[in-house]
Amino acid sequence: MDIQAYIESGAIESCVMGMADEQEQALLASLRVQYPEVEKAFRDIETWYAARSMDGEIRVPALHKEKLLAVISSPVDSKTESKPLLAKEAILRKQLKKWQWAAAAALIVCIASAVTGIYYYQQYRATRQSFLSLLLEQQTARNQDLIQQTRLQELTAQVTQLTDTAVQKIVLSGVKGKEENRVTLFWNRRTSELMLLSNRLPQAPVGKQYQLWAIVNGKPQNAGLLQNCNEFCYLSTNSNAQAFAITLEKTGGSEEPTLTEMLVLGQVKS
């Protein structure tokens, strides 16, 4: 065997660097014993390989040493393989990390859907509130409309009443000292109905009421109390009155008018 050719072939390098098969390893072991030049070449190559590996030195995070010292200090049988290998642990840890990611993602989805749910629930509540308000407004508008319609009907009826040819208008003016008062009467001579419009009449004091008198041949006849009046007070008299007057009387009215308390008086034009 040409030992020099063997030394220069690269066979020793392939053994030192772990790329040779068992047969090649066995041959080298044998040649190292037999030939000092092979042994020397082997040692040189080892030195070269060590130097090149040292050239490739990189920084190791300090934490690794601490962890390692903790591992070798633990009272584990040095020969047992029961303890999982650290690299496998690393992979498990990576996989666990993935699970953590998945869990975090799931949690985010849950929170997002909860937030969306709350948002839509609030939107629903707001919309429902708006809908109820609209419904209420609509109802109010309808009621207003009914009121207006009723009012219109009333007014139409009043206009009809007032424009009846049998209706006579009598203006009751304030008596001396009470000239600011004024009342208008619309007297339907055919139906005896009286519609009283209080143009200017003060609010009756508590415990008092206004009373209308029909004056027939100089004598006053009770023509009713001014109560439940809206625009008009509705009264009636079947007398043939020549004049009308209003006095302030006690609540419930009087048999005879209190002349000192007369506010307005008006003649019926014949």
Next chain:
Amino acid sequence: MKGIQRYTEEELVASLQSRSQAGFSYLYDHYAGALFGLVRSIVPDEVVAGDVLQEVFVKVWRNIDAYDPARGRLFTWMLQIARSSSLDMLRSKGWRNSQLNNSFDDTHIGQAGSTQLPLKDAGLRKIMQSLKTEHKEILELSYFQGYTQEEIARILEMPVGTVKTRLRAALTLLRKMIPG
């Protein structure tokens, strides 16, 4: 090597065999960087490479009695353990699965490109870059990916003898590039 060498190799081996933590600490301080460089040239993931390195030192610690100085230097033995542990990691099911799913991994997202490729700018890989493609290719498959000569013969569709010759030629050239 770093610091003042306080141990000869025989002393260091004896210290480790007597379960001396000081000896182990010295071993780590002097060889961890180089071993990590080798592991990182094979295992692309920095975190996994760190765990492989740890595994290497645990194996050295647990198997120091099996170390035979007649067969080679302590460092050569450790380099062989580091290389085979790294290759074992690349072949492990866990690693393969983690590579399939690696798009979900924060390390990959955060540091893509920087930690996910084997180191090419240090050690043997660096010298290897100046070799011809056929030599680079065979060293990559054999040393860094751990394929046997028979497997390489199948991959490259050439006789095993040619693989052996080409590998040895590549190693001889590699050694001539930076002698000593």
